[in-house]
Amino acid sequence: MGFSVSAVVTGGWRRVLLQFIAVAMLIAAPLASNLSADSSYVWFRPTVTDTLDTCASGTLTPMAMPPLGTPMDLEVTGPCKVPAGNYYYRNVNIYSTKMGSMADPVPQGGTLTFQDATIDFWANSILVENGGTLRAGAADDGTEPGPLGCTDLVKPFGCSGNTLTIHLFGAEDANKTKGTGIACKEGNHCGIPDGIWNSNPSPNPNQKCDKDNLPGGGTNSGVNDCFYQYKPLNYDGGNSNAYFGYKTLGISFGGSLQLFGAKGASYDATTNGDASSSGTSWARLGMDLAGEAPKRPSLWTERFPPGRWAIRSCLRALTTCPDMPSC
Numbered sequence: 001m002g003f004s005v006s007a008v009v010t011g012g013w014r015r016v017l018l019q020f021i022a023v024a025m026l027i028a029a030p031l032a033s034n035l036s037a038d039s040s041y042v043w044f045r046p047t048v049t050d051t052l053d054t055c056a057s058g059t060l061t062p063m064a065m066p067p068l069g070t071p072m073d074l075e076v077t078g079p080c081k082v083p084a085g086n087y088y089y090r091n092v093n094i095y096s097t098k099m100g101s102m103a104d105p106v107p108q109g110g111t112l113t114f115q116d117a118t119i120d121f122w123a124n125s126i127l128v129e130n131g132g133t134l135r136a137g138a139a140d141d142g143t144e145p146g147p148l149g150c151t152d153l154v155k156p157f158g159c160s161g162n163t164l165t166i167h168l169f170g171a172e173d174a175n176k177t178k179g180t181g182i183a184c185k186e187g188n189h190c191g192i193p194d195g196i197w198n199s200n201p202s203p204n205p206n207q208k209c210d211k212d213n214l215p216g217g218g219t220n221s222g223v224n225d226c227f228y229q230y231k232p233l234n235y236d237g238g239n240s241n242a243y244f245g246y247k248t249l250g251i252s253f254g255g256s257l258q259l260f261g262a263k264g265a266s267y268d269a270t271t272n273g274d275a276s277s278s279g280t281s282w283a284r285l286g287m288d289l290a291g292e293a294p295k296r297p298s299l300w301t302e303r304f305p306p307g308r309w310a311i312r313s314c315l316r317a318l319t320t321c322p323d324m325p326s327c
Contacts, residue, residue: 053089055080055112063088066122074123075185076110076132079140084117084162092123093185094255096131111135116155118162124170125182125246130191130254136164137260145260147268158262168247173238180238181245184252188241190230192253200228215254227253 053060053074060074062085076094096109109131114121116137128134137157138144146152150159157164173179184190189197199210209226230243230252244250251257266272266279278284286300299315 059083060087062086071122071124076112078110080110080112082112082114082119082121084115084119086120086122088122090124091182092126093129093182094127094132094134095129095185096191107131109133113140114157114164116157116160116162119164120167121165122167122169125168125244125248125250126166127182127184127244127248127250127252128255128257129184129186129252131186133256133258134251135256135258137262138258142256142258144258145267149265149267150262152267156260156262156265156267166249168249170247173236173246175238177235178238179236179246181232181236181242182248182250183239183242190243190252192227196227196253197229200226203228 051072053072055074055076055078058079059081060083062083064086066088071088071090074089074092076092077097092112094110094112096107109129111133112135114136126134133142135142137155139154143154145154145156149156196212196214199212203209209228211224211226214223214225214227232238232240232243233245236242236245244252260267264280266277271277271279283301283303286302
């Protein structure tokens with residue numbers, strides 16, 4: 001692993017020497033420490049002394065480098081803003097401070113808002129629970145960008161050229177058949193009211209389900225459908241009350257995800273009102289991709305989304321195969 005040191009010579013060679021000595025101390029100290037198995041990014045980093053960040057000030061503090069050892073957890077139960085910088089967490093839970101099983105509807109809980117700035121946010125897992133919101137590119141009150149996009153009063157994220165990157169990282173669970181996923185903080189029911197949680201304990205094709213008013217723009221919004229209790233994912237049943245696995249961005253019952261970007265999104269009524277339109281971020285292939293990689297011919301699309309794609313744009317071709325592992 002290489003590194004570079006830059007120094008501004010303003011006080012003679014003695015000051016430069018002190019700067020290099022300081023750098024040598026930063027490098028030498030971690031080398032003398034016992035590195036844990038999950039500290040695999042860089043060697044020079046601070047040691048974690050706290051295990052929980054609650055965003056008590058309402059704004060997260062950027063981190064200069066990943067921590068030595070297991071990162072802190074982040075629990076958001078109120079307004080919390082994320083300014084420019086790098087952040088490294090283990091599990092991130094965004095939820096209401098009141099138990100959802102005892103309150104229907106659940107009061108508004110935590111809101112993690114990414115400000116329009118260049119941000120790299122690292123987490124093992126992120127879970128938005130009942131009453132919680134993960135937001136970027138919307139107003140503080142949840143108002144979405146208007147039809148004019150970057151020239152509207154409420155602007156999507158990235159109008160100034162900033163980028164938000166959410167990294168889901170971490171090693172595979174040591175128990176490969178019973179991994180432990182991220183658990184809810186609003187109780188074993190993830191803040192879901194008891195009446196709804198117990199309405200249909202398990203699917204039964206021979207029995208008509210009991211329908212309830214479910215979230216779909218807000219708890220008790222008029223979306224009437226069947227709810228079935230959560231179960232752990234296959235091979236992630238190390239905790240029977242953790243339903244979303246690990247290395248995941250999970251949105252539970254009543255949670256809100258608001259991500260509005262300037263690039264690749266359309267906010268005009270014409271595009272959004274046409275279910276057959278793929279907008280400006282997606283375009284269907286104009287012909288099949290025949291041949292084997294990397295000798296496939298050029299990729300052709302049915303159209304060129306105007307004003308969004310340009311030289312050096314990153315494009316990804318996704319398969320329509322229904323069974324991904326066999327493709």
